[in-house]
Amino acid sequence: MSLVEEFPGVRVRAPGKINVFLAVGGRHDDGYHELATAFQAVSLFEDVYATHADDFTIAVSGSVDVSGVPQDESNLALKAARLLASETGYPGGVHLDIRKEVPVAGGMGGGSADAAAALVACDALWNTGLSSAQLQALGARLGADVPFSIMGGTAIGTGRGDALNPALARGRFEWVIVPNGVGMSTPRTYGELDEMRGDAVSADQVADPAVPIEVLQALRSGDARQLAEALHNDLQAPALRLRPDVREILEFGEAQGALAGLVSGSGPTIAFLVESRAEGTALEARLTMAGYEAIGVYGPVHGARIV
Template identity: 70%
Template sequence: MTLVEEFPGVRVRAPGKINVYLEIGPRKDDGYHDLATAYQAINLFEDVVATHSDEFSLALTGTVDLIGVPVDESNLALRAARLLQRASGYSGGVHLDIRKEVPVAGGMGGGSADAAAALVACDALWGTGLSSRELHDLAAQLGADVPFALMGGTAIGTGRGDVLNPALARGRFEWVIVTNQIGMSTPATYDEIDRLREEHAGKIPAVHETPSVPASVLHALRAGDPRMLADVIHNDLQAAALRLRPDLGEVLERGEAAGALASLVSGSGPTLAFLAESKAEARALQQALESAGHEALNVSGPVHGARIV
């Protein structure tokens, strides 16, 4: 008797992420931007349980506000299941139960984690037997962050973020994240960075046609040294996010005043990430931010990518 025969469903857990470094290239003719990023998977997880069905459907629960998460065919997890069905020739459907922990529309890849988990879960449930390479290729068709949610750990992403190379990261990095009830549109943030660059042309450093992650970031990750990492974390989208949401800047300042080694907007925002020197320092920072009225979580990374649990 196989595992799938013995149990009615397959449960997969996939992580959210923080971009500890993010450089954005110029807008290309197709409207997209090349980028270079250092991803780190953190211990906020999305759980997806896949069970056999004649149709495609899903249900949502979670510890975060689910307003705005689609439950129709536009949901990225259902799109992942449909994509796998077409690629494998499987004739049935699936029901997905998704439990979300990653803030919605927060720049932390929750929807991408759902999609990665759905690919792994449906592959196991249906017995399609796709290779890791084939799953990665399908993930890349769904969005730039989906392949990393499959891989997990720490990785360097280039192209649109989907060309991945694992990066060695020693030890554990402690973060405090501050969530926000008002999500941000990733396309709007990218549009804003283009406007800022046009407005300040000649006054800001040249935008690299081919973005890259500096060696100093890789050295800090390899050393497992939060102070080294604090000196080099960066997000090109931060200025655009703060232009759209000036209130986020006040929270960044408050976190640094409360002891964070460094702070940054996570991805396209609005979630904010604060790097702490130790678990104890992270807990103290979390308490300080909560006392100031913010919803703060202590998370750590790196953690594994999408896997059956």
């Protein structure tokens, strides 16, 4: 029996991400902020299985708590499938079976990875023949992180974070991820940042953010110690103010041997950079003994692709 006969659909795997650098500019009239970020795709993946259907339906499961993931029309992956059908004139539907591994509402782009995987899967299932660039453009209409999950690797994002340019990253960077059982609202974290800066700071009142050359050099060198010196996230301070428990994890991990730690995206997941896989395994053990969940991952990895 062939693989096609065993599974008459398409399976796509898409990665979660870490923002190794994130600078946030002022807020535009539409509510979005000007961003400059360095993304790295890491080895926590979302799997999306797409099969032909008359309507658009979805099922969600996974190794993480998925109780907070919508399974109705508000789900980003389902929105992605509907958008692709609308844009290409596809007359049918699809059933999406999502298997999640990226922490939910954790600042690692799990929902965006689902949407990216859905776009790639449905394009293949329906033979709509869009290019990666066209899929990324559709993804940008769904969320700022979706295009990067299609691209993968390491990239610089500007604008809302969806204008991407690949960045050279040599070697492999080792990370230890500490998820949190209580997710955080991205809009709330940005709102806290605005409040800390003086509330309604407009885009023309804050200098255009940029990714410093030191970050690019560190990625290009493949030197974890150099990258550790360059890690930065403007959303970390507001996230820690909203969630003091996250600060405790960050301080503990850094005291236990991490080169550096930072809040991933808008939080509350913490990403600790370590020098080697052996150092990562040791840190995982220390975090686990202290009662925290710890997951060893690495980057960069590929973007959304058919498995």
